[in-house]
Amino acid sequence: MAGNSPDSHHFNHDSLLRYCSSNVSGFPLSPTHFNLSQFGHGQSNPTYLMEVGSNGSIVKKYVLRKKPAGKLLASAHAVEREFQVLQALGNNTNVPVPKVFCLCNDPAVIGTPFYIMEYLEGRIFIDPKLPGLAPQSRSTIYRETAKTLASLHSANVDSIGLGNYGRRNDYCKRQIERWAKQYVSSTSDGKPASNPKMFALIDWLRHHIPSEDSSGATAGLVHGDFRIDNLVFHPTEDRVIGILDWELSTLGNQMCDVAYICMCYVKDIGEKSVQEGMERSGLPQGIPSLPEFLAEYCSLAGRKWPVAEWKFYVAFSFFRGASIYAGVYNRWVKGNASGGERARYTEVLANGLIEAAWEFIERQVVLPQHPPSGVNAKELVQDLPNEGRFAPSQKVLVLRNKIIKFMEEHIYPMEEEFYKLSQSEARWTVHPAEEKLKELAKKEGLWNLWIPVDSAARAKKILFDGSNNNLSTDSNDLLLGAGLTNLEYGYLCEFMGHSLWAPQIFNCGAPDTGNMEVLLRNGNKEQMLEWLIPLLEGKIRSGFAMTEPQIASSDATNIECSIKR
Known part of the structure; x- marks a missing residue:
């Protein structure tokens, strides 16, 4: 066997191969070629490209996604839930997701639970500014992103077996308490220092939760980490072929997904710092403005224009991001962060997002009173599954x-x-x-x-x-x-x-x-x-x-x- 990557956390490769041979349909038997290499992007569940082949056969590619090693925060890194939602969507809807093959809950195989899914040949855009692309491609990619999110939010969870995937009402209320608790867990008792502004932000959010959150009016399937670098686009066409990274998915307030994908307009979250986003630093040619992108989504998903609630949802997104980065930094201090040395800067990012939230809250106007005209959704709406x-x-x-x-x-x-x-x-x-x-x-x-x-x-x-x-x-x-x-x-x-x-x-x-x-x-x-x-x-x-x-x-x-x- 050749090419074992040094960053594979010392997997028992023989154990992994035996498991895959028994549980992955079409998996090469007695492979002579096996290579496992970790994807470098992302700070969540460690994810690996698995290349397997036998003499004279085409090398097959799979993706292995596992829980991180070591002690984890409660309810975090639930690969079991990722597998469940991918399987439900892949078998019952047109939402673009990779096919999943198997879930292994036995830590004896490679040390932690994991699942195997198909490898999608395509493009992933790390930078939401889409450098190097033509303006028309940028425009199409952002429309496709809005269409994909609307398609995901249109899934009928009751009919596809996800009716009990989470509670639909009071999502933001529960999320605020959850991430506040996670932040405290990551920054107390001798761990990295906490930021007092974070606790003031938590208090502001608690007092500004939109009424639609408690009523469940905007409830449905929530991805939880919907951003452009979690989408796989076709190798040559500007269309989405897969949504990745479902670790935070649940049922709840779908407007949180919408605000999260729009964060790049407000702030540019780099590897080492938080800078001004596209709406102030300058929109690359072809990329729609935030109101245009939001209007496109609202049209496709049948949402009202969220001018009254938008400040809360964006501030909530920054708050949640800050809590996540604090957790990553805590794991880096312990030595088990999946992002390697890049995780060193996540404390700076966490504090930068806290500042960003307060800056956004203090703005007088965050959206125009009415959506912009001329949103061209005539072709996209008809592609969405009706689902009632x-x-x-x-x-x-x-x-x-x-x-x-x-x-x-x-x-x-x-x-x-x-x-x-x-x-x-x-x-x-x-x-x-x-x-x-x-x-x-x-x-x-x-x-x-x-x-x-x-x-x-x-x-x-x-x-x-x-x-x-x-x-x-x-x-x-x-x-x-x-x-x-x-x-x-x-x-x-x-x-x-x-x-x-x-x-x-x-x-x-x-x-x-x-x-x-x-x-x-x-x-x-x-x-x-x-x-x-x-x-x-x-x-x-x-x-x-x-x-x-x-x-x-x-x-x-x-x-x-x-x-x-």
Whole structure:
């Protein structure tokens, strides 16, 4: 046998080979070539490339991942859980993960528990700035990263056997206590010194946990260490073929994964120090801004824009990173850190991340109030497994992007003016700019989106024999809507709901929509001509147009149901 690496921690190679021959399908029998070499990147569970072959045969490559030697912190380095989640995802979803072959819990084989998985031929980008790549590749790689995280977060844990993989609610609350305890364990009783600012940070985090954490509204499968250097990209194509390093995976608040991958925008965590991140040091050409990347993810994963919670999630990420680095430094002092001499600097990194957290907390603004427009997710959403989620069609995505752009360019700049009018004595009058925006919305095809496709078909049949000939002569006026289902319209309501005035400007505001829908479904031709056409054109509001003689009590019940739907 040839090529045994000196950094293989003195494995019993014969014992390892015997185990693999019995438990890894297709493993070469009686190999004449065996080489074990440790991957140099990463400070977590020691990971090795295992090359095995016999005379005249192709050398096969595998990856061995094991627990570190020595005494470990409680619940850390759980290779058993890594194996479980990789097996569940690999067998039941399209989430890109390497295939796992076997898990060995018997420390007698090589000294610690370990598992064997396939070796993925591909590229790993250590630096999130992606030096040496063309701008288009950088852009694609970041979109692929957002897509991969959204795909992971869309996995239905109950259907793939991971329903008991962790608790879904109070994730951040429990994580704060866990990593606070780990930090104390790594920096007390004669160990490396602790940083007083860390304990103040812990206190701040405890008092700023978002309500969505306790409710489980953002819960699902969490990777726990999702960053670009834990992704394997295809050798020649800019797409992800595998997510690595699942040691910290569990069920919990998925926004923690999102903030963690975004840390590189805020701070550059090097081998020896923490420097300014890409948003202040300068974005390499092709890499999206933090808001653009975040908007891409939110669109694909169906998340709301996290402007109110973002400061907490990023500060939490720095806090957790600081605790992890403190643990690595503690292991280095003991002589069993997997990162070798590079671990010498992790105390500096831990303290640098504590400072970074406080600097971020003290910022006045950490995200724009609204997501940027123009996020191109039309191809990516359809690639995601549905898993019970609504996947908008290309038609709906085009409308969504037009809504976002319209609101950014026309509605948000006028919100203060509209608000002033609503608080004045003239609050029942219509602002002149509102009428202009309504006309513009018609021309943009963002008008009456609420009209169900079947109701529009009925109205066309009754009024116009299926044609639009009697409607406005402006060909851009889609007075009977865009032909959406209620589910598609509901998806767009989330974006229109970012402004109090948007539904009114798009002629999609309650109670008008409920009143109009009753007429569309139940009205006769005379009622539609007298009341509905002016309503559809936005010339009158239904609250003034409809009085008791026009709407029977049964219709009122229907209206109420329509408004609530």
